[in-house]
Amino acid sequence: MSPALIAATLWVIAASAVAFLPMRRQFAPGFALLAAAPVLIIWIGVVHGWIWSAIGLAAFISMFRRPLWYLGRRALGRV
Known part of the structure; x- marks a missing residue:
């Protein structure tokens, strides 16, 4: 498994762990995950191709739609 996919897997685990936190404690780690996601998606696209980057982008938008x-x-x- 490539380092990009390992980093993306750790990102997903971290995002799942943050989802278990109470809402008032989700903001700081959630913002960090939100900021790190485009870097990971671009890294996956560079290493594995644009289609996997597009799949990662769709998953990211699904998780962070609100x-x-x-x-x-x-x-x-x-607002």
């Missing part, structure tokens, strides 16, 4: 929705509305000034 925070991404909120950040998008906030960026547009609708």
Whole structure:
């Protein structure tokens, strides 16, 4: 297994662990995971090809759809 996939696997385990935390304690580690995800997705794309990067992006959007929705509305000034 490549280092990119090992890092992505550890990211998924960390994201699952953060999901078990109470909501008020999820913000700091969740933001760190949110910031690290694009780097991991690009790394997977460089090592394994764009299709796997697209699959990783779809999984990321699925997991973080509500925070991404909120950040998008906030960026547009609708919050």
